Amino acid sequence: MGSSDSLRRVIAALAALAASPAPVIPGYINGTNGAPDSLGGVPEVLIFLGIPAAVFFVIGLLVLRQRGVGAVAYRPGRPWGFPRVWFGGEPTVKDVGLMPPPLEGAGGASGRW
Amino acid sequence: MAAGEAFTATQTERIQRALAQAQSETGLRFYLTVGPFSSQSGYKAEAQRLLGVLIADHHGGHDPGVVLVAVDPGNKVLEIATSPVARERIGDHEVGLVVLSMTSSFTVGDLVGGIVNGLRMLADSTGAERAALTA
Numbered sequence: 001m002g003s004s005d006s007l008r009r010v011i012a013a014l015a016a017l018a019a020s021p022a023p024v025i026p027g028y029i030n031g032t033n034g035a036p037d038s039l040g041g042v043p044e045v046l047i048f049l050g051i052p053a054a055v056f057f058v059i060g061l062l063v064l065r066q067r068g069v070g071a072v073a074y075r076p077g078r079p080w081g082f083p084r085v086w087f088g089g090e091p092t093v094k095d096v097g098l099m100p101p102p103l104e105g106a107g108g109a110s111g112r113w
Numbered sequence: 114m115a116a117g118e119a120f121t122a123t124q125t126e127r128i129q130r131a132l133a134q135a136q137s138e139t140g141l142r143f144y145l146t147v148g149p150f151s152s153q154s155g156y157k158a159e160a161q162r163l164l165g166v167l168i169a170d171h172h173g174g175h176d177p178g179v180v181l182v183a184v185d186p187g188n189k190v191l192e193i194a195t196s197p198v199a200r201e202r203i204g205d206h207e208v209g210l211v212v213l214s215m216t217s218s219f220t221v222g223d224l225v226g227g228i229v230n231g232l233r234m235l236a237d238s239t240g241a242e243r244a245a246l247t248a
Contacts, residue, residue, distance in 0.1 A: 074224040080187035082119035084148025088132055091166035096151040102161035103168070105197035108181075109209040110157050113189050113216040 124225045131229040135236035141178040141199050150185050160192035191216055207238040
């Protein structure tokens with residue numbers, strides 16, 4: 001009879017283990033009320049606030065950096081608030097009134113967008 | 114260069130490289146200006162006047178074949194002016210095609226890309242020098 005009682009207890013324990021895996025997870029074994037041990041104030045704050053804050057900060061930096069690289073992104077229709085710039089060389093006369101008449105025989109094309 | 118504000122250093126470098134490459138490939142002198150035109154009308158006349166001033170200032174009045182690309186992003190105007198010598202090598206029709214391509218880029222806000230590709234297209238469309246043709 002004694003052996004059948006112990007066999008019944010083992011079967012009951014195995015059934016309980018199979019029904020709920022929680023007791024076999026180490027954290028749950030030592031904790032109170034089935035909850036894991038507390039990490040303590042500083043590590044908890046670091047994990048639950050520090051990591052999200054760091055991720056947020058890094059993503060923010062990346063977004064701002066990309067905007068910085070694009071710099072003065074031209075938007076059609078928006079005013080162009082910069083003075084005229086020259087590449088290849090500048091003319092000495094910049095006032096249209098002081099310029100010679102249009103170059104004879106000049107060609108080219110023009111367009112708008 | 115005073116281009117610091119309108120363009121980043123990288124963009125300025127891209128434009129300068131495209132300009133230098135177009136010049137070395139064709140032997141023509143390319144000038145580019147980005148900014149508002151002085152007059153609100155007569156853009157073509159102003160571009161051709163500027164062309165005359167550039168030839169007088171930088172080439173002693175002798176036309177070596179000069180192309181001026183003038184972009185006014187605020188008024189959404191593009192003018193490409195070719196000097197008589199340059200016009201012999203790159204016709205108005207070819208320049209018109211380049212203008213179409215450039216304005217397509219400008220429409221979607223790609224100012225630097227449009228300029229760089231436009232300069233490349235201008236260089237590609239430029240025919241051989243008359244001396245080379247007759248040789």
